[in-house]
Amino acid sequence: MAKKRRDAAVVGIYEWPKRVDPSVSAMQIKAASIRRALEDAGLDWKDIDAIYDAGDGEGGGGLGLAAYLGVRPTVIDTTQVGGSSYEFQAAHALRDIAAGKADVAVLSYGSKAATQRIPIGTGGRGVGGNWQGNMEIPYGATLISNYAMVATRHMHQYGTTSEQLAEISVATRAHAMRNPEAVQAMADLQFVGVNEITVDDVLNSRMIADPLHLLECCMVSDGGGAAIIVSGDVAKKTKKKPVWILGSGEATSYRTNDGDITVSAGAQSAPIAFGEADVKPKDVDIAMIYDSFSITVAVCLEDLGFCKKGEVGDYVKGGVLRWDKKGAPALNTDGGGLSSNHPGMRGLFLLLESVRQLRGESTSQVPNAKLAVAHGNGGLLGATHTGGTVILAAD
Amino acid sequence: MPNRPQPQFPELDSQPFWEGAKNGELRYQTCDDCKEVVFYPRAHCTKCGSGKTTWRTSKGTGTIYTYSVVRQNRSPAFADLGAYAVAYVDVDEGFRMLTNIVGVDDPTKQIKVGMKVKVEFEKQDSGEYPIPVFRPA
Numbered sequence: 001m002a003k004k005r006r007d008a009a010v011v012g013i014y015e016w017p018k019r020v021d022p023s024v025s026a027m028q029i030k031a032a033s034i035r036r037a038l039e040d041a042g043l044d045w046k047d048i049d050a051i052y053d054a055g056d057g058e059g060g061g062g063l064g065l066a067a068y069l070g071v072r073p074t075v076i077d078t079t080q081v082g083g084s085s086y087e088f089q090a091a092h093a094l095r096d097i098a099a100g101k102a103d104v105a106v107l108s109y110g111s112k113a114a115t116q117r118i119p120i121g122t123g124g125r126g127v128g129g130n131w132q133g134n135m136e137i138p139y140g141a142t143l144i145s146n147y148a149m150v151a152t153r154h155m156h157q158y159g160t161t162s163e164q165l166a167e168i169s170v171a172t173r174a175h176a177m178r179n180p181e182a183v184q185a186m187a188d189l190q191f192v193g194v195n196e197i198t199v200d201d202v203l204n205s206r207m208i209a210d211p212l213h214l215l216e217c218c219m220v221s222d223g224g225g226a227a228i229i230v231s232g233d234v235a236k237k238t239k240k241k242p243v244w245i246l247g248s249g250e251a252t253s254y255r256t257n258d259g260d261i262t263v264s265a266g267a268q269s270a271p272i273a274f275g276e277a278d279v280k281p282k283d284v285d286i287a288m289i290y291d292s293f294s295i296t297v298a299v300c301l302e303d304l305g306f307c308k309k310g311e312v313g314d315y316v317k318g319g320v321l322r323w324d325k326k327g328a329p330a331l332n333t334d335g336g337g338l339s340s341n342h343p344g345m346r347g348l349f350l351l352l353e354s355v356r357q358l359r360g361e362s363t364s365q366v367p368n369a370k371l372a373v374a375h376g377n378g379g380l381l382g383a384t385h386t387g388g389t390v391i392l393a394a395d
Numbered sequence: 396m397p398n399r400p401q402p403q404f405p406e407l408d409s410q411p412f413w414e415g416a417k418n419g420e421l422r423y424q425t426c427d428d429c430k431e432v433v434f435y436p437r438a439h440c441t442k443c444g445s446g447k448t449t450w451r452t453s454k455g456t457g458t459i460y461t462y463s464v465v466r467q468n469r470s471p472a473f474a475d476l477g478a479y480a481v482a483y484v485d486v487d488e489g490f491r492m493l494t495n496i497v498g499v500d501d502p503t504k505q506i507k508v509g510m511k512v513k514v515e516f517e518k519q520d521s522g523e524y525p526i527p528v529f530r531p532a
Contacts, residue, residue, distance in 0.1 A: 012477050087416050110465055112503075123468075123469050130406060131405035131435060132435065134402040134403065134406050134408075134409040134413070135402075135412070135436075137400045138400055138401065139441070140468055140470070140473040140476070140495070141481040142465055145463040145481050149462060149481070151459040151463075151481060153460065153461035156461070156508040156509075207464075207466050208466055209465050210464040251466055255493070256491070257432055257485075260462060
């Protein structure tokens with residue numbers, strides 16, 4: 001591997017442990033998570049000089065969060081591109097730190113999606129009144145149905161099957177059962193069975209939007225967390241070994257008149273990130289890929305270059321995505337959005353579990369994990385969406 | 396009659412499309428300069444940026460590019476519909492639109508990618524704009 005970039009590193013993380021928590025607000029989750037992530041890093045509240053915020057939290061955002069925290073950052077970034085916001089924010093923190101604009105950057109997230117019973121996947125798609133909404137709202141295309149239409153087309157073009165897509169849910173659940181917080185999450189959210197699942201279990205779960213079954217859909221939880229990203233100089237004095245950000249890529253994609261719906265924005269963002277990091281997909285130990293639905297992972301595995309377009313069905317066979325199997329990087333070793341944590345924008349957790357793996361702290365620890373990719377997909381796969389790819393490496 | 400959400404106005408890009416729907420016309424735009432088909436509606440060409448476009452009327456025939464049958468929608472306008480099919484239809488003049496497929500007894504079994512379909516304008520209890528949907532041709 002070529003000499004690694006040493007501009008910015010993740011040095012502090014915290015994931016809110018409860019997935020149903022009526023006792024706190026989203027802003028309280030954010031502030032408390034920042035405090036715990038700073039403790040993890042061995043840094044202080046007053047060290048914060050850059051905040052990145054996706055507008056989550058009651059009265060937060062670019063105007064509200066710094067005021068709530070009581071800090072005076074000199075970089076205020078309000079990137080909001082859906083669930084991948086945190087990959088974009090990590091990219092911007094790397095850029096801002098490398099440019100000398102900041103030394104201690106804070107990403108945070110808080111959500112009460114479970115307590116507030118927000119039907120993220122099956123609710124209406126807001127109101128019309130804009131150029132896009134007026135052409136879509138009358139048709140009742142739920143969030144999940146957009147992803148489902150990608151799956152239908154993938155099956156049509158490549159012969160991909162539900163049995164193959166189910167492998168993603170099965171591997172992810174196996175990881176969740178090793179993560180006590182994920183087990184508690186599934187119990188608190190009243191999952192029908194808090195246990196490992198089989199391909200048949202997935203296929204026998206009820207259809208939500210053909211061809212996607214219930215067990216191919218992420219949960220709706222409360223939750224949040226924080227990550228502290230610092231300059232190389234600051235990383236020399238933090239408590240734990242830094243996890244370096246080697247490269248990043250950003251892209252957006254959307255419905256076009258003649259596009260291939262099975263290709264996501266990741267096909268554009270990933271080569272940029274891998275190129276900047278000067279590493280190859282085959283070097284990756286840990287793949288943290290936004291598992292809103294099984295098909296999201298399937299498409300992104302292809303677009304990130306782990307296998308060729310159309311071949312993911314064969315690629316995922318035989319449980320190769322499990323933490324203890326060879327043949328592919330370990331997928332979503334925390335249990336993912338499918339089985340551990342999905343409060344609406346999961347992108348932050350992709351970074352957090354990448355860091356745990358590269359520190360040796362995961363509950364499904366891959367021995368000697370050196371390189372991780374966190375890939376967020378925000379918005380609606382198949383329609384307007386974003387892809388953010390971040391490559392992280394152990395010290 | 397169905398009770399789907401209506402488009403909301405004022406909305407300057409899509410208004411001519413929906414005025415066309417009131418007259419039973421499925422409208423789209425082409426660029427005067429580079430001839431690109433522009434859809435969804437807007438005031439510029441998405442290929443060359445030109446501000447000169449012309450509204451045209453489609454014959455209303457096309458092919459299903461992909462679809463999904465929605466089994467669960469918690470928004471009131473759709474909660475009582477039962478399973479219904481959303482789809483992208485490649486309309487023959489060269490634009491891909493989100494729509495619903497109607498006119499089949501069992502959408503979970505009778506809809507296929509590649510199926511030929513034709514437009515119809517479904518009147519709504521919810522307001523004055525009929526919604527263009529497609530049924531097997």
